[in-house]
Amino acid sequence: MHPINDLCNLVRQTAYDIHLYHGHGHLEKVYENTLVHRLRKQGLMVGQQQPVSVLDEDGTVVGEYFTDLLIEGVILVELKAVSTLLQQHAAQLLGYLKSTRTEHGLLMNFGSYKFQIKKYALSQNPPRSGSLGA
DSSP states (O other): OOOHHHHHHHHHHHHHHHHHHHOSOSOHHHHHHHHHHHHHHTTOOEEEEEEEEEEOTTSOEEEEEEEEEEETTTEEEEEEOSSSOOHHHHHHHHHHHHHHTOOEEEEEEOSSSSOEEEEEEOOSSOOOTTOOOO
16 A cells, blocks of 8 residues: 555656646546556556445435546546536535545546646544634
């Protein structure tokens, strides 16, 4: 198991290399398949389009969605192939992280001439409702 920052850096560099090679203009699935292929060649465990349970506050499963990628069981990756990332894309990933109780996520966009990637991390122990965080 890689330390989380090393793992994120490896994924980031691999995705950037894909963008350099393929450029922009392909469908999202092309980038997804290429990233899975290259990460698996590097020995990483990568789940693609696998179901992820959405949990309520008490742990009850209240839904399910299919993540683009789940790397080493610790990084949820949401891929886009759009002209620019929007706030709604970040909100989507943050919602997935919270609902699945996954701490680390990467939002990537291959659709622009300039590769975009953002890392998000949620605390596993968020402040309690009503606390002011003395």
